[in-house]
Amino acid sequence: MKALWIAIALATAVFSQLEAREPAxxxxxxxxxxxxxxxxxxxxxxxxxxxxxxxxxxxxxxxxxxxxxxxxxxxxxxxxxxxxxxxxxxxxxxxxxxxxxxxxxxxxxxxxxxxxxxxxxxxxxxxxxxxxxxxxxxxxxxxxxxxxxxxxxxxxxxxxxxxxxxxxxxxxxxxxxxxxxxxxxxxxxxxxxxxxxxxxxxxxxxxxxxxxxxxxxxxxxxxxxxxxxxxxxxxxxxxxxxxxxxxxxxxxxxxxxxxxxxxxxxxxxxxxxxxxxxxxxxxxxxxxxxxxxxxxxxxxxxxxxxxxxxxxxxxxxxxxxxxxxxxxxxxxxxxxxxxxxxxxxxxxxxxxxxxxxxxxxxxxxxxxxLGMGSHPAKLTEQGVENVFYFRDRVIRNENYKLFIGPDRKPQKLIDLSKDMAEENNLLNDPEYKGVCEALIAQIEKFPMKDQDPRYERLQLVGWEKVSKAPSQIHKKGHPDNPGGSEKTTQKESKISKKNKTQ
Incomplete structure (x- = not known):
């Protein structure tokens, strides 16, 4: 009988330990x-x-x-x-x-x-x-x-x-x-x-x-x-x-x-x-x-x-x-x-x-x-692609927030502890030079080009949107087309034909 009570006690102790650590x-x-x-x-x-x-x-x-x-x-x-x-x-x-x-x-x-x-x-x-x-x-x-x-x-x-x-x-x-x-x-x-x-x-x-x-x-x-x-x-x-x-x-x-x-x-x-x-x-x-x-x-x-x-x-x-x-x-x-x-x-x-x-x-x-991205993507002859070569974004620490443009350059620095409306640009204020430099340094760590959606292309059913837009060259900030024009130029046509063979 004593052995039984010892077994019960041990079991209870183990159960209690399990119950105690259950949440973690x-x-x-x-x-x-x-x-x-x-x-x-x-x-x-x-x-x-x-x-x-x-x-x-x-x-x-x-x-x-x-x-x-x-x-x-x-x-x-x-x-x-x-x-x-x-x-x-x-x-x-x-x-x-x-x-x-x-x-x-x-x-x-x-x-x-x-x-x-x-x-x-x-x-x-x-x-x-x-x-x-x-x-x-x-x-x-x-x-x-x-x-x-x-x-x-x-x-x-x-x-x-x-x-x-x-x-x-x-x-x-x-x-x-x-x-x-x-x-x-x-x-x-x-x-x-x-x-x-x-x-x-x-x-x-x-x-x-x-x-x-x-x-x-x-x-x-x-x-x-x-x-x-x-x-x-x-x-x-x-x-x-x-x-x-x-x-x-x-x-x-x-x-x-x-x-x-x-x-x-x-x-x-x-x-x-x-x-x-x-x-x-x-x-x-x-x-x-x-x-x-x-x-x-x-x-x-x-x-x-x-x-x-x-x-x-x-x-x-x-x-x-x-x-x-x-x-x-x-x-x-x-x-x-x-x-x-x-x-x-x-x-x-x-x-x-x-x-x-x-x-x-x-x-x-x-x-x-970090915060970035919005609005519909672009459909090209190669599929779904992003609209920007490098999308504008914001990066912030505890108090300060840096707006970065699609040219990878800083646009605005905000002190969120004082300016919740984000109206006062401190980018060129010498008092905030150190803060600005610390955030700007992170820009170099971002890839030069944003990745496009990766997926295995499927056979079209028939109701999908159709596009003959050339791949990549449409992007705002593209090195060969900084303005992001969607007009099909002779250069774009060559790129289009090249993409078809890849």
């Missing part, structure tokens, strides 16, 4: 990415005329960051997150709707994937919401190839010769057109965000006994602006926008509630952020000043994204952080939490922010963060 031992990770929302629309960041109680509670329960950079538009931000590479390296500098325009797509054979890295570390992987980087008709299993075990995705607007199909596939909200392992179809009378959110909740329930990684790129609150189930009477543009933002808060509350019901909240890291600033036609008061949406801009309202990390018992609570972090860091950070390895054969631009998230380091190991 392969924690679950949920990366929630909203679409088109700046800090000015969140009350925890000082946004007025809005109620976001669940987001506020998430921030209070964890760390709220003030210097986290996304890219200024959808595709560059999402590809940066997935690859752990800056746009100049992964090629997705410009926006491109693969299902709408065809040709280019996010090729799993030529790009690293955070989902594949997490899967190789023993994680169940799921994704729900907006993707738009692949055409699911061409690659119905694209999400699996990218490393996701399960998926529930809005297809994106699918270009088609079939009359009316694009109108059907554009629907991401009411009567949404959604792709799962069972194929793509319309869910009549349903609100898309409810379907994506329920998928996340169901995935949590099905995988609660093992570590899981969920990428949740919400469709909200990107246009078209619509009423929501909670505010069916929203009619004006502003009323609908507010309703959609508040619905993201409602959906977050349901996810947190599910984690608490399953008793895994303390073992789940939630990273809540946005892909870029709010659409430019929407403004709001934040901390007493009017802030206009900065989507597609490299000003702070376009790239300095709201960023919250929460995991009670693991991540410090009620903490404000000025640490420098950006989207390129998330791949490496999550892999380190998972105890895994990055995919071999690639160069990565991120650094792990694990110690920052855990409160072990006040500052990150970064000296600077």
């Amino acid at each position: 031992d392969k924690p679950n990770i949920i990366f929630i990415l909203l679409d088109d929302l700046g800090k000015e629309w969140l009350s925890c960041y000082g946004g007025e005329n809005i109620k976001t109680p669940n987001i506020d509670r998430l921030a209070k329960s964890g760390m709220q960051f003030h210097n986290a950079y996304s890219m200024p538009q959808c595709t560059p931000s999402r590809a940066c997150f997935m690859t752990g590479q800056y746009p100049f390296r992964n090629g997705w500098v410009n926006h491109w709707d693969a299902p709408r325009w065809g040709h280019g797509y996010f090729d799993w054979t030529k790009n690293p994937s955070v989902a594949r890295s997490m899967k190789s570390a023993g994680y169940a992987t799921g994704v729900a919401g907006k993707w738009q980087l692949n055409d699911f008709r061409v690659h119905p299993d694209a999400m699996v190839k990218h490393g996701f075990d399960a998926f529930c995705m809005w297809t994106g607007a699918e270009g088609s010769e079939e009359k009316g199909h694009m109108q059907i596939s554009t629907q991401r909200y009411w009567d949404p057109y959604i792709h799962t392992k069972d194929g793509s179809r319309t869910y009549m009378g349903k609100f898309g965000p409810d379907i994506y959110n329920q998928f996340v909740i169901d995935f949590i329930g099905a995988n609660k006994e093992k570590p899981f990684f969920i990428y949740y790129p919400m469709a909200l609150p990107h246009g078209p602006l619509v009423h929501t189930p909670l505010k069916p009477g929203a009619k004006t543009k502003l009323e609908k926008h507010v309703a959609m933002v508040e619905y993201t808060d409602h959906l977050l509350g349901k996810i947190v509630e599910k984690l608490e019901q399953e008793k895994i909240r303390k073992n789940t890291i939630i990273v809540w952020t946005c892909d870029n600033g709010t659409s430019g036609g929407i403004s709001n008061q934040m901390n007493g000043r009017m802030v206009r949406g900065g989507k597609a801009k490299t000003t702070e309202n376009g790239v300095n994204t709201p960023f919250i990390v929460s995991c009670p018992g693991l991540v410090p609570s009620d903490k404000q952080s000025e640490a420098l972090i950006d989207f390129a860091d998330m791949h490496q950070t999550f892999v380190e939490f998972a105890g895994g390895k990055m995919e071999a054969g690639y160069t990565y631009d991120g650094v792990s922010q694990k110690d920052v998230f855990l409160g072990k380091a006040e500052k990150s190991s970064r000296d600077w963060i």
Whole structure:
């Protein structure tokens, strides 16, 4: 009997140790990415005329960051997150709707994937919401190839010769057109965000006994602006926008509630952020000043994204952080939490922010963060290419921000500690010479030419956009064509013919 009690005691002790280290031992990770929302629309960041109680509670329960950079538009931000590479390296500098325009797509054979890295570390992987980087008709299993075990995705607007199909596939909200392992179809009378959110909740329930990684790129609150189930009477543009933002808060509350019901909240890291600033036609008061949406801009309202990390018992609570972090860091950070390895054969631009998230380091190991990319890419006879040879960008440290032009030369230096409106150019002020030189020195580290999207070219189906534009020479800043003229000159024709033979 004594031996039995000793065995029970030992088992209890071991169980207690396992339970004590559970939160740090392969924690679950949920990366929630909203679409088109700046800090000015969140009350925890000082946004007025809005109620976001669940987001506020998430921030209070964890760390709220003030210097986290996304890219200024959808595709560059999402590809940066997935690859752990800056746009100049992964090629997705410009926006491109693969299902709408065809040709280019996010090729799993030529790009690293955070989902594949997490899967190789023993994680169940799921994704729900907006993707738009692949055409699911061409690659119905694209999400699996990218490393996701399960998926529930809005297809994106699918270009088609079939009359009316694009109108059907554009629907991401009411009567949404959604792709799962069972194929793509319309869910009549349903609100898309409810379907994506329920998928996340169901995935949590099905995988609660093992570590899981969920990428949740919400469709909200990107246009078209619509009423929501909670505010069916929203009619004006502003009323609908507010309703959609508040619905993201409602959906977050349901996810947190599910984690608490399953008793895994303390073992789940939630990273809540946005892909870029709010659409430019929407403004709001934040901390007493009017802030206009900065989507597609490299000003702070376009790239300095709201960023919250929460995991009670693991991540410090009620903490404000000025640490420098950006989207390129998330791949490496999550892999380190998972105890895994990055995919071999690639160069990565991120650094792990694990110690920052855990409160072990006040500052990150970064000296600077970067923002670049926006607007549609250019289709040429060789496929999808970026519009610039070297895209303009911004690089910043804790207080200062340098704007760099497509000629690789500095354009403007801003002291963000004093000038949040980014109006006072200090570039030629001798007092800031040292600061300016330190940031300018980083320009030399960038490749001379931005990479174009890398993908295996596909046989065209028939509905895609068609272009006879010569490859490369169209680019603004191209050494042979600095003006970026798109006229077909004799020189361009020669280049075109040469490209056809390669």
